Amino acid sequence: MATARWNGEILAESPDTTIVEGNHYFPPESVRAAFLSPSATTTHCPWKGNASYYTVRVAGSENPDAAWFYPDPLPEAAHIADHVAFWKGVEITD
Template sequence: MTVRATWNGVVIAESDDTVVVEGNHYFPASAVRADFLRPSQTHTFCPWKGTASYYSIEVDGTENRDAAWYYPAPKEAAAAITDHVAFWRGVTVTED
């Protein structure tokens, strides 16, 4: 099964090897189009995963602020999402 993350008409990530946690597909960083990601200063904390960092997505001059997140140093319970990125805020994730 291939999973794709699409926003503003562009495929941002595509992989047949995502990790699903709490209903979210985490894509390997190597499967994400880094040219559309912009670092963000936003951080949040999850008690069992650790501290998340965010990226904004920019496509054709339009920004989707903090629409991707990742855990740079996840806690041991979430080790499977090391070097993985997930999406929300209007990014469509489909499976086929």
Template sequence: MKATWNNQILAESEAIVVIENNHYFPIESVKTEFLKSSDTHTICPWKGTASYYTLVVDGEVNKDAAWYYPEPKEAAAEIAGYVAFWKGVKIS
């Protein structure tokens, strides 16, 4: 699986975890040079508190287009160390 945005591969891995139709990529498969930490956080009742990254590719910015759970709840332990994408990021 690949995550692409703005003609750039952001992540590529066969070790994907799919939860609620979201594809989570292992952090080691993500090109972290395109990630900028965000102050945004949301809460999922069963996964825990999500933190976000803003994507920056070739000067283009996609605010909060990636998220992860730094300390997922036990029910979502399998996505610890994984990153998911949305907001126009193509998963193929």
């Protein structure tokens, strides 16, 4: 079971994450969306496509752009479409 935790709250939990480049990508249904707010930030990966970001908000604290996902990935990354990965201090345990 992989768990993403920040500021004392579980953000996502799943036995079925996909690991890509060392990052756990959590299935959308395993993510607690109440802690995520869309961000205007985007980045581009040459083989995955354009990533969109979320700001994580827990107990009055913000972690800008601490989660990302690929809403429309390139074919090689189709298996992680809409899956969410975390960084910037979000603890991932498995």
